[in-house]
Amino acid sequence: xxxxxxxxxxxxxxxxxxxxxxxxxxxxxxxxxxxxxxxxxxxxxxxxxxxxxxxxxxxxxxxxxxxxxxxxxxxxxxxxxxxxxxxxxxxxxxxxxxxxxxxxxxxxxxxxxxxxxxxxxxxxxxxxxxxxxxxxxxxxxxxxxxxxxxxxxxxxxxxxxxxxxxxxxxxxxxxxxxxxxxxxxxxxxxxxxxxxxxxxxxxxxxxxxxxxxxxxxxxxxxxxxxxxx
Numbered sequence: 523x524x525x526x527x528x529x530x531x532x533x534x535x536x537x538x539x540x541x542x543x544x545x546x547x548x549x550x551x552x553x554x555x556x557x558x559x560x561x562x563x564x565x566x567x568x569x570x571x572x573x574x575x576x577x578x579x580x581x582x583x584x585x586x587x588x589x590x591x592x593x594x595x596x597x598x599x600x601x602x603x604x605x606x607x608x609x610x611x612x613x614x615x616x617x618x619x620x621x622x623x624x625x626x627x628x629x630x631x632x633x634x635x636x637x638x639x640x641x642x643x644x645x646x647x648x649x650x651x652x653x654x655x656x657x658x659x660x661x662x663x664x665x666x667x668x669x670x671x672x673x674x675x676x677x678x679x680x681x682x683x684x685x686x687x688x689x690x691x692x693x694x695x696x697x698x699x700x701x702x703x704x705x706x707x708x709x710x711x712x713x714x715x716x717x718x719x720x721x722x723x724x725x726x727x728x729x730x731x732x733x734x735x736x737x738x739x740x741x742x743x744x745x746x747x748x749x750x751x
Contacts (some may be wrong), residue, residue: 529569531727535562537638547609585621630748644716645741662707674743681740688712
């Protein structure tokens with residue numbers, strides 16, 4: 523089993539906290555419930571990162587798990603400088619386990635997203651850095667490497683209701699045939715695969731580690747392909 527004594531699951535209060543925050547997304551409410559955030563969300567999230575990181579090493583030995591805010595745990599404060607939405611807090615918990623030598627958000631990895639009433643997990647690279655977009659397109663167009671990606675996606679989707687995301691462009695980029703057999707993949711600005719469902723009962727127990735690990739194993743072929751860019 524992949525579970526460890528350092529993680530016992532997220533308490534019911536984690537779901538309650540985010541439901542409350544969604545209704546009262548302001549500093550006063552957050553300050554009044556800061557202890558709930560620390561005790562029910564942040565502290566168990568640290569344990570989750572440690573336990574999940576150890577388990578994920580069996581799938582991707584180079585994966586990085588940092589149980590700090592702005593490490594694997596995304597900060598709850600929103601950056602509102604360039605957004606029309608000025609609510610100050612995110613109404614979800616985001617956790618990322620990345621692999622590679624680039625800055626974490628430029629690396630492929632495994633993602634965990636708790637936003638009541640749903641839980642979403644995924645694998646991939648949300649947005650290609652400018653210097654990776656060209657190599658990605660060349661790899662997709664390459665007969666051998668492109669076919670390998672198509673097989674990896676098919677392999678993942680054969681194991682469950684996994685959906686592919688990251689298609690950003692309306693047209694096939696210049697320099698590639700509009701009728702290319704992998705035209706859909708050429709229109710991607712990022713590449714990730716995952717699933718979203720109602721929060722499972724495992725959220726509140728150590729079994730969450732094994733629940734996530736089984737699905738991350740399914741998604742690993744796409745992650746491994748991205749590591750080759």
